[in-house]
Amino acid sequence: MTAVVFYFQVHQPNRIERFKLADVGQEPPRPYFDDGLNRLIVERVAERCYLPMNAVIAEAIEDTGGRFRCAFAITGTLLEQLERWAPAALDSFVALARTGAVEFVCETAFHSLASVGGTAEARAEFAAQVELQRARLKDLFGLAPRTFRNTELILDNTIARQIEELGFACQLGEGVDALLEWRSPRRVYRPQGCRRLKLLLRDYLFSDDIAFRFSNRQWPEYPLMADRYAEWLHRAAPEDVFVGLFMDYETFGEHQNKDTGILDFMAHLPRHVLADERFTFATPAEVAEGNEPVAELDVPRTLSWADKERDLSAWLQNDMQKAAHARLYELLPKAHAAAAAGHPELLAAWRKLSTSDHVYYMATKWHSDGDVHEYFTPYDSPHDSFLYYMNVLDDLALRLERLPARRRRARK
Amino acid sequence: MRVLMLGWDFSPRLSGGVGTACRGLAQALTRAEGALRTEVLFVLPRLRGDEAPGRVRVLGTDPLELPAAPRAAEEPGPPAPPAPPRAAGPPAREPEPGTLPSPDEALRLLTIDSPLRPYLGPSDYATAVHKLFTRLAAAPRRRASPPPATAPLAAPHATARTAMARAPLTLPLVPVPPYGKTLLAEVERYARAVLALTQAEPFDVIHAHDWMTMPAGMLLRERSGKPLVAHFHSCEAERRGAHGAREARAIEQAAIDAAERVLCVSEASARTLRANYALEYAKLRVLHDALEPVGTPAARRARATRTVLYLGRLSEQKGPDVFLRAAARVAERRPEARFVLAGEGELYPELEALARELGIRARVRFTGFVGPEELAATYGAADVYVLSSHSEPFGISALEALSLGVPTIVPKGAGVAEVVRSVLLFEPGDEADLAERMESLLVRPALAAELSSAGLREVAGLRWDRPARLLRGIYAEVAQVPA
Helix, strand or coil: CEEEEEEEEECCCCCECCCCHHHCCCCCCCCCECHHHHHHHHHHHHHHHHHHHHHHHHHHHHHCCCCCCEEEEECHHHHHHHHHHCHHHHHHHHHHHHCCCEEECECCCCCECHHHCCCHHHHHHHHHHHHHHHHHHHHHHCCCCCEECCHHHCECHHHHHHHHHCCCCEEEEECCHHHHCCCCCCCCEEECCCCCCEEEEECHHHHHHHHCHHHCCCCCCCCCCHHHHHHHHHCCCCCCCEEEEEEEHHHEECCEEHHHCHHHHHHHHHHHHHCCCCEEECCHHHHHHHCCCCEEECCCCCECCCCCCCCHHHCCCCHHHHHHHHHHHHHHHHHHHHHHCCCHHHHHHHHHHCECHHHHCCCCCCCCCHHHHHHHCCCCCHHHHHHHHHHHHHHHHHHHHHHHHHHHHHHC | CEEEEECCCCCHHHHCHHHHHHHHHHHHHHHCCHHHCCEEEEEEECCCCCCCCCCCCECCCCCCCCCCCHHHHHCCCCCCCCCCCCCCCCHHHCCCCCCCCCCCCCEEEEEECCCCCCCCCHHHHHHHHHHHHHHHHHCCCCCCCCCCCCCHHHCCCCCCCCHHHHCCCCCCCCCCCCCCCCHHHHHHHHHHHHHHHCCCCCCCEEEEECHHHHHHHHHHHHHHCCCEEEEECCCHHHHHHHHCCHHHHHHHHHHHHHCCEEEECCHHHHHHHHHHCCCCHHHEEECCCCECCCCCCCCCCCCCCEEEEEECCCCHHHCHHHHHHHHHHHHHHCCCEEEEEEECCCCHHHHHHHHHHCCCHHHEEEEECCCHHHHHHHHHCCCEEECCCCCCCCCHHHHHHHHCCCCEEEECCCHHHHCCCCCEEECCCCHHHHHHHHHHHHHCHHHHHHHHHHHHHHHHCCECHHHHHHHHHHHHHHHCCCC
């Protein structure tokens, strides 16, 4: 049997304001986040993607008597936005959870780069963000998550070990050629140094057929129909345990709009896949439970699913990105101290600023994946996003500095 | 392919970006050998002695005696006798002493005595000519070249609209050529001079740079039947907006109508042309400017002060006042900030007064004119370079600054931003926005480092060979000979 494993990343960041140098240290404080824009976007995406696509999935589960199964990782930043601005979309995710056919995958609540923050403080923050998300998922969906996926599938040996220590049974990763070499992404692996954790990798060829090529009119296979795609899946070797189709949920209706036929494609796919009895759908945790690893995988270099480099260069390549990242983590101890001293709002702000999208917007890969970065950014240029971000960090730093004095005065 | 190019002074001193662009293009065009060989006869107003060294040959000398304008014959008074150019015979084969006498040079220069300068307006012209006369009168007369026997004091005036134009000028000790009385008259006189001096020259294409040379281009096109390429480094709508000289606009429109191809320096400029002139879209081509290296980036020394540089003509279009107002805002917040305005121009006294009024005179330095040999050092001493123009069809100086690793700010919509992305953009005319960018570059070393290193990489590929290659294709198209 071969399981088709759909896992959807569902995420929206809190985009920041066009924060000027002169805004730093102002009283009353200037808001950091552009909630007008954030609301606008989440409402739009809920309408185009989350609501209609959740309906497609609910129907697929019902039509197949629960044989269609899939997994979601909804970031904490998005969950909060849905609560505030698109509660109907949040309800529809909760309804999917009740079908029992959907797994909710854990990650850092803030879709952050804490796993590569580099300091002991960052490692602790990583664990804290994971626990926050774990508790929230349990609370919202009634299930303790068993699978973990790190921000944008960022993975190396160290991260995998930490995930195992945090008690997860399964982790998702990118099926990078350089890592797999001759091996197939369709087997279960174990990251080197782990004893229990199982690693499920993305089949990037099959995933990107849906996520990127589906709407590309230059693609020889255009237009791709569900029966044809199911036929490709059916060519899997008998020993292929699963096919990992991991992608942004916004692929359906937002990155590729309704008119491309992407929603209809997904509506028809389950039936065609199940037409061959050797094929099923499963969630990552189910695959991990039913299969032992075939080998250990050594991941010394940090990998991700981003850009053609499949490494950290989407976030931490140029001087601006490195400076912004370093400055953020420099403030972390103070943000923790502030929270301990009764100012949790400053740590909350720090955490929203830890979302990886902020440094992603600063990428200057004009020639390779520039288009993708440009598609997502709300700013005019990577330089602007750096400036606004650094100004916000300066403001936060100032408020973190002022705290002790304020407290002393309060005590008197 | 033989090109008759109606260009401008090779030196940036007199012509700004258009001179730099003309030199870059002409030199890149003539570098190729074999099937791609392109010969350029480069005609420009008045030799100043600071053209590109070597490898060029000077044809004409001043003063000129010109054939009378056809229109002059209709006017009262004795018709002027048509006189051949002073350089008798085919001038190409008669090298001047002191220049390289290699007859097979691909690039030859022909200078024509004229006070024309790019960017002159009708009102500046009178001032410019007056200044020139004063300077000539004050200067000791050069004895190296024999004084013209046929002192042009009574020489026939090419345009000869009035008797006044032919009247002797009032500076008897100076060999004053018969310049046009107004800018328009001079443009017309120049056109006839070009026609007279190039009669013996073979060429396949005429290429005219900016409006003042376009009447010459049109005249040559009419007489020779060869195709005309009209190259707009800026158009009147960009230089002076709605206040543009009507005559200049009319000439631009006529050239656009006549030319086989219309070139401009950016997509932005193409949009302006299309919005302001009747223009057949199929004629239009965008030829982005490029960079001729001005030096190599030097290691930066740590300095207590930080310098923001303006470099260019001190003229309204370039927005030096916006620069100063932004500087005042930055100065208030950053005691280490200093500001340099390099360049000369008619606005200097006003700008000096503005700096005082803003209370930043002590932190602003006006350097006056910066020669080509000082360019690299001027850029190199800056921490930030600002192109503060209200409108900038291209903005070659931004490429120069980037090529020396200097982080650069340019106005949104500047043509240069179409070819490099490692620049900060500001809203044209918005001093608060510009101040924000200037200060950001002073306080964010990571941004400065990124713009510097990425900028260097970006401009590395932007040499004149690329537009020259495109241009050869355009010549071939209009001349219908294989490139």
